[in-house]
Amino acid sequence: MTDKPNILMIMADQLAPQALSFYGNTVCKTPHLDRLAAASVVFDNAYCNHPVCVPSRASMMSGRLTPAIEVWDNACALASGQPTLAHHLRHLGYHTVLSGKMHFIGPDQLHGFEERTVTDVYPSGFDWVADWEAGPAFVPSATGLNGVVDAGPAARTLQEDFDEEVAHAAVQTIYDLARRGKDAGPWFQIASFTSPHTPFVAGRKYWDRYDPDEIDLPKVGTLPFDDLDHASRALFFAHGRHRHRVTEDDLRRARHGYYAMISFLDDKVGEILAALKASGQADNTVVLFCADHGEMLGERGMWFKQSFYEWSARVPLMVSAPQRYAPRRVQDCVSLVDLLPTLVGIGGGEVSLPCDGESLEPALTGGATRDLVISDYYGIGPCVPYRMVRQGQFKLIYTHNHPDLLFNLKADPDELQNLAVDPTHDETLQRLKSILLDGWDPDEIDQQIRTSQAERLFLKTTPGTPEDWDFVARIGDETRYVRRGSGGVDGTKANRRLPKVEPIAAHFPELSQEDVAAIIAGRVTLPSYLSEDRQDVGNS
Template structure:
């Protein structure tokens, strides 16, 4: 047994970067051969990357709303309220707990879980966006209001393929203001330089929630010029359309590219997606530089995570409303004092494990309302495992489970009964459906048992979406 190196970072600062629609494999240092992410690469070299971090999926099309509620409450998907649109008082928020422990909490950027829960989480903040998405150059941001009265609301981005609308998905944008990644990062850098070091020595929790790389994918032109669509490689699982319609074909995310998806169109989307991430990476680097100038870097635990993945052409899909790896796996990096440098961990993790992990690292008691599992033991023991199976869901039409090798996906609608089975070791891109092939019968039976066990353990059937799915599954 390897000697434990588990760190305890009591009263350390926490700087949390949260990205929007960033897939797990979009960091160069973690294996992407074409994307440019020098600052995220530095974080990976400084810290420990959890390469099997996931979300459980989502109960609504706006997958990021429950995902963010899970992050901040440490609760599992079907034990949220209102699908995460609001958070009840009896669910202790991460920022709320840290305030009780003497932290100054400062929030910047996107908040998708209601103004009341924002003010419970943060004692201060700025450039706050309440909603799911916005034109990056015209974010209706709010100043912090101690009374919780916020007038700005999300602006709707219309479908660019509808008539009489302007295509904000294209990168040939008109720069009408300051880009969201710059807006949020500049405010964070100013706070770090001016206010991070408190006179009384109290630690801080800064949460920076970006809108990038969520569409509309627009960014400064210089970043788009870094990627030639014609030279970008396409994943093996890219195709013109998903092989069957399970109820997402006409949702907003899937209308970002016309059917059938052409290789030219997917390459354009990939170039814009990568350019958004590279621009975001640059702005994230500016915040890290400000942290260094503040003199607080040696006392700060840094977290980088994403709210969900994104298909961008894989399996003929554009969005994140599926149980495929590209949609449910996310980046997760911890860096800072006591965190092993330049290492990876492959334990199965959910985003809602971050809450109890921070509690353990900071020496805080995890609230009873939190359901996640602390990942801190993995920092000292690479062989440690949080769990052996993962459970996934999308709305009332998809349920899935995976173990260390296989993934079983079940689809149910009024018109469809479909099952897929993938060998994730031999076929990491989930190209070859093995369901119904000789020799897989026992694998399917075992995973089906786990699927039913997860339904019970997660209280899935009690949720309206789960209730409908399981009626159709029977």
């Protein structure tokens, strides 16, 4: 391997490491990822820095925590003046290519990449601005539990269409780059998929890889509403749990679909790695696999992301270059913000500009890291600044103006015992809170976010034709993918499912924002049809 190896980053969307066999799952089938993991340095405690797509990816690409770049939600633009990983690697002589989803918002759809080979799947405008003034149940993308209760097999899905293109473009790029010859310099490519993001619908080929009787149930069942923390109560409504009943059958089908989508993704990874080997570039390429955030998958009765519980905030992360790094497992806490300085270091450079990450190169060669993660969340749901710090075995979750949550993940991996109320852990609580609050003023952050939301909502509602910044790689893609379809994200994806299915109507009546706020605050109780008759798994 040369001093400047090629770098291939393969990225999944909404993939929880707990669903993968090389992280201990006994159901999901991923032979290609398993072989890659066996030849990799695998990070067992890797986290995203913001558990939702746009901010997580902006943070990863910039090497900055989201408050530093003011990317608060899924309708915030990363400033064109912000250097990214692609810019850094170009300074080191790398040719940079992006194949697939990155969900850049605004007119800059490259952010340092010299090539983009695939149309992005989501809108690049201010369509999905969070609005804290509208309350916890406001969801600009209209996402709800239809992606769960409508789970099942299909002949073909929109996400399979997209991810087939991502894999094809990534493979073609690998061969095109090999044709340049060794003297052309190193390359960096991101192949970014949309699987296994909701809705949990998979092609029959992958659905049939699993026996329904093999599908496991969540380790932690649905928790009583009165026992939920503020953020979880808010997400209960933001995720539409007050509109749909999720039965055990729904739960098993959703998890079945999720595993099947991961197996589909695994095959795409196998195609890319096969092309890397066939092109003669495998021995001189560092391969990295990760995701932008996790998926709760019914744990605690919760779905999707936007939470700091482990299934939402943790991500898979492995780096494979056996001739350079001996395969091993790393227990230190790391995060996606660490990837920029790591890959710049692998490329032979150093980061001289502001950066919140720390290189993982010492861990790749058997050493230690700073063992620290900070993650933020400022999107739908809680409507207050929400932050997490993890160091060693302890995790602190801070929800502004609400009780703290402190967990010992070594003793309590399911996060069921809040140690913040235990005086014997006060020293740990105060130490982590000092780290969390260092340079971060929640009142100031709250004002910045509300001002940003108001400005972007003003732009979004300006009369006339809105700006069209969507990146389109080929004619017709502007209407093929999610973009601004009616019915929200999951509704648009379902409309492109073959054969089409009629979405399951809401089981329960809608609640007003005033009722939602009163229920979250505990001023009134949850309606009886939600607390007594839901028939959710874990409420027996």
